[in-house]
Amino acid sequence: MIVEAGQVHGFLGPNGSGKTTTLRTLLGLIEPNGGRMAILGKEVPHHLPEVAGQVGAIVESPQFFPHFTAELTLSLLADAGGVNRARVPAVLDLVGLRDRAKERVKTYSLGMKQRLAVASALLKEPKLLILDEPANGLDPGGIREMRTLMRDLSDSGMTVLLSSHILGEIQLICDSVTIISAGRRVTSGSVAEVLASHRSGMVRVRLETGVDLLDAANALREAGAQVTLENDHFTVANASNPALITRVLAQRGVYVSELTPVSADLEDVFLELTGTAPVAGQNRQVDESAISGAKNGWGQ
Amino acid sequence: MSLARAETRRLFRRRFTSVILISVLLILAATAVGSFFSTEKVGETQIAAAKAEAEANYQEAVKTVAADKQRCLTENPGNAAACDWPDPSPSDYDYTWYMPETFNLRAEYPTMITLLAVVLAGAAFLIGASFVGSEWNSGGMMNLLLWRPRRLQVLGTKLAVLLGWFTGLTLLLGALWTGIFTFIATSRGTTEKMTGGVWQSFGLTGLRGLALVVVAGAVGFAMASLGRHTGMALGALVGLGALQIGVYIMAQLAGAKYPEAWLAPMWAYAWMFKEFEVFDYNSCNFSADSGCEPDKFVLTWQVTGVSLAVVTVLIVGASLWAMRRRDIT
Numbered sequence: 001m002i003v004e005a006g007q008v009h010g011f012l013g014p015n016g017s018g019k020t021t022t023l024r025t026l027l028g029l030i031e032p033n034g035g036r037m038a039i040l041g042k043e044v045p046h047h048l049p050e051v052a053g054q055v056g057a058i059v060e061s062p063q064f065f066p067h068f069t070a071e072l073t074l075s076l077l078a079d080a081g082g083v084n085r086a087r088v089p090a091v092l093d094l095v096g097l098r099d100r101a102k103e104r105v106k107t108y109s110l111g112m113k114q115r116l117a118v119a120s121a122l123l124k125e126p127k128l129l130i131l132d133e134p135a136n137g138l139d140p141g142g143i144r145e146m147r148t149l150m151r152d153l154s155d156s157g158m159t160v161l162l163s164s165h166i167l168g169e170i171q172l173i174c175d176s177v178t179i180i181s182a183g184r185r186v187t188s189g190s191v192a193e194v195l196a197s198h199r200s201g202m203v204r205v206r207l208e209t210g211v212d213l214l215d216a217a218n219a220l221r222e223a224g225a226q227v228t229l230e231n232d233h234f235t236v237a238n239a240s241n242p243a244l245i246t247r248v249l250a251q252r253g254v255y256v257s258e259l260t261p262v263s264a265d266l267e268d269v270f271l272e273l274t275g276t277a278p279v280a281g282q283n284r285q286v287d288e289s290a291i292s293g294a295k296n297g298w299g300q
Numbered sequence: 301m302s303l304a305r306a307e308t309r310r311l312f313r314r315r316f317t318s319v320i321l322i323s324v325l326l327i328l329a330a331t332a333v334g335s336f337f338s339t340e341k342v343g344e345t346q347i348a349a350a351k352a353e354a355e356a357n358y359q360e361a362v363k364t365v366a367a368d369k370q371r372c373l374t375e376n377p378g379n380a381a382a383c384d385w386p387d388p389s390p391s392d393y394d395y396t397w398y399m400p401e402t403f404n405l406r407a408e409y410p411t412m413i414t415l416l417a418v419v420l421a422g423a424a425f426l427i428g429a430s431f432v433g434s435e436w437n438s439g440g441m442m443n444l445l446l447w448r449p450r451r452l453q454v455l456g457t458k459l460a461v462l463l464g465w466f467t468g469l470t471l472l473l474g475a476l477w478t479g480i481f482t483f484i485a486t487s488r489g490t491t492e493k494m495t496g497g498v499w500q501s502f503g504l505t506g507l508r509g510l511a512l513v514v515v516a517g518a519v520g521f522a523m524a525s526l527g528r529h530t531g532m533a534l535g536a537l538v539g540l541g542a543l544q545i546g547v548y549i550m551a552q553l554a555g556a557k558y559p560e561a562w563l564a565p566m567w568a569y570a571w572m573f574k575e576f577e578v579f580d581y582n583s584c585n586f587s588a589d590s591g592c593e594p595d596k597f598v599l600t601w602q603v604t605g606v607s608l609a610v611v612t613v614l615i616v617g618a619s620l621w622a623m624r625r626r627d628i629t
Contacts, residue, residue, distance in 0.1 A: 024627075024628070024629075027446060027449075028445070028449040029442065029445065029446075029627065029628040029629070030627040030628070030629075031627065045449070048449045049448075049449050049450050052447065052448070052449045053447075055446075057446050059442070059446070062439075063438055063439020063440070063442065064438060064439065064440065064443065065434060065435070065438045065440045066438060067314070067315060068313065072313060075309075076306050076309060076310050076313075077443065077444070077447055079302055079303075079305050079306030079309060080302060080303050080306035080307075080444055080447050080448055081302070081447040081448065082302040120443065124447070
């Protein structure tokens with residue numbers, strides 16, 4: 001996984017796939033048993049102390065000593081890290097906790113603790129921000145604020161590595177993504193590249209006016225296509241070779257007026273690559289990653 | 301230094317620390333006030349009163365014995381031998397037993413030093429365990445390690461801050477304690493026979509007390525860090541108590557000569573008072589002068605000191621090793 005400087009990079013994977021373990025290992029909380037990692041050009045964990053001051057991070061759910069106020073919590077971290085305490089009010093204001101700064105953390109909701117965690121990561125004005133599920137517990141407004149914040153931080157030159165399950169958010173704010181499953185990378189690249197390289201395989205088909213849709217659909221079904229009828233068109237789900245649709249229909253004297261690929265979103269790509277799409281009548285277990293049998297698509 | 305400053309702030313901003321330290325001060329204040337009001341200076345007046353009381357009690361005893369003899373003779377006519385009780389002796393009514401309680405600095409201050417050390421050791425254990433245990437339990441340790449990834453430096457600084465402040469606190473309270481009891485002895489007791497050697501002995505007892513405080517703080521801290529929860533240290537303490545009772549009973553049942561020597565508090569006693577003697581009352585070493593003398597085992601402060609040091613090094617070492625090797629989750 002390579003995160004380019006100045007980008008917002010999404011780090012995705014199903015539950016138990018190893019996202020948090022990867023981040024913990026990167027941050028020196030878990031000892032690696034092999035491989036190579038580097039942050040800001042320095043090999044870690046060996047050189048982690050040298051770069052730790054430039055890395056702001058929250059890992060998994062935010063945890064703080066519950067009897068301290070947010071202000072005290074951050075000022076203690078500032079002292080420990082040699083950061084000027086004067087920054088504390090500024091970051092609390094940035095995450096929307098200015099007015100609740102003098103309340104004990106135990107009175108905070110999950111979303112407020114999450115904001116405090118982000119504030120603690122921002123306190124040292126990091127060059128690299130690593131956020132594990134930062135939108136956990138946030139209300140819709142908070143999620144939008146977080147999105148704006150990430151974007152602003154990125155615009156200011158900060159590199160952001162973001163792990164999240166809210167794929168719509170990732171698609172909106174990330175420049176690039178890495179998707180892992182069962183501890184292994186399954187794809188990476190810019191969001192546009194990943195989406196382009198993993199088309200849904202679904203096409204929308206419209207026919208000339210007056211043609212019987214049902215007859216045409218049945219003809220395709222006989223050839224193995226997964227067809228779903230709509231009002232004035234139908235879709236073919238496993239059309240990895242759309243030319244076959246035109247051939248089958250043309251052989252019956254039916255001509256296509258529209259053949260459009262239905263674009264995939266990040267959620268579709270994620271579910272396909274990780275094999276975690278729900279299947280009717282089955283209870284998928286956490287570590288199951290059953291890649292679809294139609295991986296290669298109909299017609300190939 | 302910034303980490304040490306942060307840890308000092310964290311230590312003293314915790315409510316638990318305040319509650320325990322205030323409790324310590326209240327216990328010490330109650331002891332000092334109780335000592336002040338329960339003793340008084342002995343002069344001619346007190347000696348005369350004690351002698352009068354001893355004489356009155358002697359006379360009362362003489363009267364009572366005479367009356368009892370008379371009643372006995374009435375009830376047993378012709379059997380005077382049965383009522384031949386010894387008369388009370390004036391030596392049975394030593395006036396010094398009737399003297400008011402007075403504080404003797406030379407004789408009693410070592411006990412007061414031990415009291416101070418034990419109270420502070422208890423506080424150090426609890427505060428040490430809670431200081432690091434709650435950090436682990438609340439996730440604060442992980443946050444801190446994201447800022448300062450050198451694990452041993454973080455844990456070592458926390459421990460050093462704890463022990464440094466407790467050393468300072470013990471020295472400060474020790475000085476105050478000495479001042480208070482010197483004042484009590486001067487105003488309500490006696491400072492007789494206070495030589496330079498006695499003060500030196502007090503100083504050495506105080507240093508052993510300081511070591512006890514440091515050991516208790518380090519062990520409480522290390523146990524809680526090993527278990528990553530305050531409850532680990534407290535549970536170990538309760539477990540040790542239960543184990544002590546079990547070991548003592550088993551040692552007795554097994555016929556061990558000195559079962560008391562297996563009790564940890566006795567080791568602390570030996571450390572503070574330089575030695576602790578235990579006897580095997582089932583044995584008899586006859587001598588013409590003193591009759592049957594039981595076998596004796598002396599637990600010395602040197603032995604207990606080395607033992608405390610070994611236990612402390614093992615537990616603190618284990619906690620440092622675990623900090624270095626175990627994953628932070």
